[in-house]
Amino acid sequence: MRREWIPFWHSGLSPHSGDVDLLFIGLLIVSSLVLGLLFFLMATFCVRYRASNQIDRGHQTAKSWHWEVGWTAASFVGFLALFVWGAEIYFQIYRTPPDELSVFVVAKQWMWKVQHTGGQSEINALHIPVRRSIRLVMASQDVIHSFFIPALRLKHDVVPGRYQDLEIEVEKAGHYHLFCAEYCGTEHSGMTGEIVAMEAPDYAAWLATQTPETPLAQEGGALFRELGCSGCHGTGSKIHAPSLDGLYGRPVPLSDGSTVTADDKYIRDSILLPRSQVAAGYEPLMPSFEGKVSEDQLLRLILYIKSLGGRHP
Amino acid sequence: MRWHPPLPLLGAWLALLLLLTLTVTLAYVPLGHFNSSVALAIAATKATIIGAVFMELRRRGPRTFIFAGAGLFWLGILLWLGMMDFMTRT
Amino acid sequence: MNEDNYLNAGYTLRSWFFTTDHKRIAILYFASLIFFFFIGGAAATLIRIELATPQADLVSSDMYNRLFTMHGVIIVWFFLIPSIPNTLGNFIVPLMIGARDLAFPRLNLLSWYLFMLGGCVTLFAIAAGGIDTGWTFYTPFSTLYSNSYVAVAVTGVFIAGFSSILTGLNFIVTIHRLRAPGLTWYRLPLFLWSLYAPSVILVLATPVLAITLVLIVVERLLGVGFFDPRIGGDPLLFQHLFWFYSHPAVYIMILPGMGVINELISCFSRKAVFGYKFVAWASVAIAALGFLVWGHHMFVSGQSLLASLVFSFMSFVVAVPSAIKVFNWTATLHKGSIRFDAPMLYALAFIGLFTIGGLTGLFLACLAYDVHATDTYFVVAHFHYIMVGGMVTAYFGGLHYWWPKITGRLYSEYWARTAAVLIFFGFNLTFFPQFILGAEGMPRRYHVYPPEFQMWNVLSSGGAVILAAAYLLPLVYLAYSLFFGKRAPANPWDAPGLEWQTPSPPPEFNFETQPVVTRPPYQYTPDFRAEPQNA
Amino acid sequence: MPNRPAFAPQYVSTRHRDETAELGMWVFIATEVLLFGGLILAYCVFRHTYPEAFAAASRRTEIAIGTANTAILLTSSFLVACAVDAFTEETRKICVALLAGAIALGLLFVLLKGVEYAGEYREHLVPGIDFSFDDKFANGAKLFFLFYFVATAIHALHMLIGISLLAVIARLTWRRAPTTRHRAALHSVALYWHFVDAVWIFLFALIYLPGRAS
Known part of the structure; x- marks a missing residue:
């Protein structure tokens, strides 16, 4: 690999990490130039104008504003360029990912629980195929955590109470560190894991060897009946509740006249806070499941509802 | 002992009570989104009257004005940048 | 040494603990700050020793979390924020502007009592079992998960906040109202501009912290709150x-430096x-723009992308005045006549x-690099370069510079230079490797870490031990000078500032007659007329 | 006017001292604005997120007490402003009477606030202790009442501090002839009292008025 000879340098392995590394080198060069100039001037002045040195100190040019305006403008222009450069890559990193292959990540004190849509689950490890864009849907069960993969130059906080989408892609097979970067309590430094990037065939083999549990959506379906959801939302129910078939991704008119899209967040909110967004034409009858379902179970329910058909963005 | 309340103070007090009546009345008139704007505009007017007359800002120089305004200006920064995040989240 | 000075104006405890003399209050602050500095420093040293190996060997993870929280809370609120303003500022501001005291001497004393009360409450929280949230709470x-003494510690910080507000208020009003005749704004020494600007921050930002801390306590007590998802x-x-x-608050710390x-x-x-005016207005610009950049701590937190964009832009803008x-x-060095006394060594190091x-800032x-670097040791190294390399170095420089004025004694120049050089090397050895650790991706607040990070951690820990020893050195020779040092003349540096035109140590009311200012500041003679005093 | 301890050594005249004190008070008021500012931001954020819940919760507040309290506070502010005007040797008694009136109104405000709190407790509107609200708006309403209780409690604390300060001044003015020092003190306390009044005006608009029209 390039640059491997520098002892502390490992180049990034995601599609945008090359840009981030380039940005880092750019920043490094700019800083070194500024610092070098400054140290050179300071050292020269300190030696040349030391008190014991009999040297001509006269002809001090009358103070002019040119110098100050000069270096103010130069710093500003330089900074502006760096700002634009950094912002451009930032937007690439955090662009909303296409729904290609989703993996669910639940963070809790002090572990990463990973759920693949096929039902495979793992703890503190994430197996993914290389060169394929993966959409992570992350949620936190308790406090703020931060999903950090140094090798991919990628990090995002996982804040409780909301879903966080993040796109990852690894270019080279291997094992990489996964850290929790936001301080989260006693075993914060133990909340680490690894990203295992595998070639597509290896990944398929791995998926197969994992005890093929029931797919998540199917578990969600079981949960749907267990929790009594099917009693109202099921076909032939006496209670007037909206049918969930083909709901996912479609616009839902609400009783207050507005319209929302039935995405992950809407479904999650509807389970936890059913009366905040009531579908038009229905009574606000549904009880809240706040505190009755965990983040893992919520993910399964959403996947189940998704599996009932609908429009996938 | 003869003393009468100075007219500006008396006037300010009556104006304040009048504005209070106005704001409560207007709160019951359906104006949609304007209800809150109206309420805040009247509140700001009342605060201005208090500042100018009761707190004697009308008799003070620019330095006191700057000091009195600094808190509000920085409150503006807090609300502007603070709300910016919440209003532009996707 | 003149006969009547502020130090011998009274010897009773009462004359110290109920004084309204800004110089005595500065001494009270100084003594308290040394105490807090060494508590916070000891915690830091323990942290670094623990991190010399990748495993947990010295302390448990709970203990480790309590240590870095204690380090942060104590050093930020009970050392860095009050350091220069409350000791050097308190002592020097009235002298520099030719006033007999600050505008509100009793508020000044109240401020010290609040500071000590806040400090004691926080120390109580630490002694009772500690806090494990990090200084950022x-x-x-x-609010909902920590089982440590958060509410108590937060109360301590809350109280200390009011001490900050009173100090800031006092400085603002003093600099506005008590300047000597002829001392116009553009004749103020730049130290005063650099105290005025952070005072504005103290007054306008601290209350927001105060209310936030109240909300934390409310949420802990009631179990529900604004921050509860x-x-x-x-x-x-x-x-x-x-x-x-x-x-x-970062600018509160660095601007006085x-x-x-x-x-x-x-x-x-x-x-x-x-470029006096540029430097003066740069202080004001930093203080004002400093309010517009806070969101750069939240680039990966999930705030809106637009907000991140604005905050990133403002962060670059605020770097310009710096x-x-x-x-x-x-x-300024160009065509000067430079002498390398200890204070100057600190200044150059600064x-x-x-x-x-600043550059690593x-x-x-x-934005894009911050995604990788935030919450890693890169950040830790960056802000220690500002806070410790910048602020603490400036504090030591100022302390040495004004030491003869404050105490009326001269310290050993030899030891002072030795300490300055040792601190410089110890500091760089401690914190430079942390940039590399951060770039490699080692997260901060980690008690155990993957073994490949060990080499740089060992270097850093070694540097920390040197740095700790180097910080103890001034304590020794400065204390020695108090009893055995030579008497200081009124103006050992041959400087034109008003504070040097009164005897060392100054009399109780600073000046025998009201000074009148007729010149801009810094009218130095090209060469030292006075011989080096401290050699 | 007798003027015993003229002024502290750092001032050149009583006028200098008084102006300095006034400036200090304004700086303190700026601080206080930002103290409430943090709460106001929280309010704006959650009102933006839960507009209907905030309207529904606001409708449950006691607008009669709120309006009465506003009028009371405006009047007491007026009395204090008058007291500053009446602070002379001849009208000393009137000044004390005005201050006493302002204090009485201040106490009445706090009393009514207490009545209001008790009412809200009975109606299960205290978050974290005894809260129940229409499920549809429960969360937003909880946040609204959190704001309500924290903001009004901090405001009430300011009221109590202001009342004590006014009482000290009234007592001093009652006992002996007014001095310039007392005048300056009264002036500062009056500024503080008007500020507390102005804060309430905004709290009133944010707490009691939303959602009344719908």
Whole structure:
């Protein structure tokens, strides 16, 4: 690999990490130039104008504003360029990912629980195929955590109470560190894991060897009946509740006249806070499941509802 | 002992009570989104009257004005940048 | 030594603990700050020793978390924020403007009592079992999950906050109202501009911290609050409120340090500071713009992308006035007559370290790189270069510079220079490797870490031990000078500032007659007329 | 006017001292604005997120007490402003009477606030202790009442501090002839009292008025 000879340098392995590394080198060069100039001037002045040195100190040019305006403008222009450069890559990193292959990540004190849509689950490890864009849907069960993969130059906080989408892609097979970067309590430094990037065939083999549990959506379906959801939302129910078939991704008119899209967040909110967004034409009858379902179970329910058909963005 | 309340103070007090009546009345008139704007505009007017007359800002120089305004200006920064995040989240 | 000075104006405890003399209050602050500095420093040393190996060997993870929280809370609120303003500022401001005291001497004393009360409450929280939230108190960990003494510690910080507000208020009003006749704004020494600007921050930002801390306590007591995601509250709101204070607070720490550097650089190169007005207004610009950048602590937190964009842009803008200052200091050296007394060594070290800290700040302001670097050791190294390499170095420089004025004694120049050089090397050895650790991706606040990070950690820990020893050195020779040092003349540095025109130590009411100012500051004679005093 | 301890050594005249004190008070008021500012931001954020819940919750507040309290506070502010005007040797008694009136109104405000709190407790509107609200708006309403209780409690604390300060001044003015020092003190306390009044005006608009029209 390039640059491997520098002892502390490992180049990034995601599609945008090359840009981030380039940005880092750019920043490094700019800083070194500024610092070098400054140290050179300071050292020269300190030696040349030391008190014991009999040297001509006269002809001090009358103070002019040119110098100050000069270096103010130069710093500003330089900074502006760096700002634009950094912002451009930032937007690439955090662009909303296409729904290609989703993996669910639940963070809790002090572990990463990973759920693949096929039902495979793992703890503190994430197996993914290389060169394929993966959409992570992350949620936190308790406090703020931060999903950090140094090798991919990628990090995002996982804040409780909301879903966080993040796109990852690894270019080279291997094992990489996964850290929790936001301080989260006693075993914060133990909340680490690894990203295992595998070639597509290896990944398929791995998926197969994992005890093929029931797919998540199917578990969600079981949960749907267990929790009594099917009693109202099921076909032939006496209670007037909206049918969930083909709901996912479609616009839902609400009783207050507005319209929302039935995405992950809407479904999650509807389970936890059913009366905040009531579908038009229905009574606000549904009880809240706040505190009755965990983040893992919520993910399964959403996947189940998704599996009932609908429009996938 | 003869003393009468100075007219500006008396006037300010009556104006304040009048504005209070106005704001409560207007709160019951359906104006949609304007209800809150109206309420805040009247509140700001009342605060201005208090500042100018009761707190004697009308008799003070620019330095006191700057000091009195600094808190509000920085409150503006807090609300502007603070709300910016919440209003532009996707 | 003159006969009647503020030190021998009274010997009773009462004459110290109920004094309203700004100079005595400065001494009270100084004594308390040394105490807090060494508590915070001891915690830091323990942390670094623990991190010499990748495993946990010295302390448990709970203990480790308590140590770094204690280090942060104590050093930020009970050392860095009050350091220069409350000791050097308290002592020097009235002397520099030719006043007999601050505008509100009793508020000044009250401020010290609040500070001590806040400090005691916080120390109680630490003694009772500690706090494990980190100094940032991020919710919902601090409000709903931590089982430590958060509410008590937060109360301590809350009380200390009011001490800050009173100090800031006092400085603002004093600088506005009590200047000597003829001392116009543009004749003020730059130290005063650099105290005025952060005082504005103290007054306008601290109350937001105060209310945020109240909300934390409310949430802990009631079990529900604004930051509670279970009821639809928003943990990020806490971060906005917290950083609205805590980012400008960084400028509260560094601006007074910059002020000290102006005095030192001009004195020891015998020249007026280059571009007075630019430097003066740069302080104001930093303080004002410093309020517009707080969101750069939240680039990966999930705040809106637009907000990140604006905050990143403002962060680059605020770097401009800092750059102006650094260039102006360097230009001041040009054609000066430079002498390398201990205070000057600190000043030069400050410029170097602050510049490194500032430039690495650009890395973090840069959105895409911050995604990688935030919450890693890169950040830790960056802000220690500013806080310790910048602020603490400036504090030591200022302390040495004004030590003869404050105590009336001269310290050993030899030991002072030795300490300055040792601190410089110890500091760089401690913190430079942390940049590399951060770039490699080692997260901060980690008690155990993957073994490949060990080499740089060992270097850093070794540096920390040197640094700790180097910080103890001044304590020894400065204390020695108090009893055995030579008597200091009124003006050992041959400086034109008003504070040097009164005897050392100054009399109780500072000046025998009201000084009148007729010249701009920094009118140095090209060469030292006075011989080196301390050699 | 007798003027015993003229002024502290750092001032050049009583006028200098008084102006300095006034400036200090304004700086303190700026601080206080930002103290409430943090709460106001929280309010704005959650009102933006839960507009209907905030309207529904606001409708449950006691607008009669709120309006009465506003009028009371405006009047007491007026009395204090008058007291500053009446602070002379001849009208000393009137000044004390005006201050006493302002204090009485202040106490009445706090009393009504207490009545209001008790009412809200009975109606299960205290978050974290005894809260129940229409499920549809429960979360937003909880946040609204959190704001309500924290903001009004901090405001009430300011009221109590202001009342004590006014009482000290009234007592001093009652006992002996007014001095310039007392005048300056009264002036500062009056500024503080008007500020507390102004804060309430905004709290009133934010707490009691939303959602009344719908």
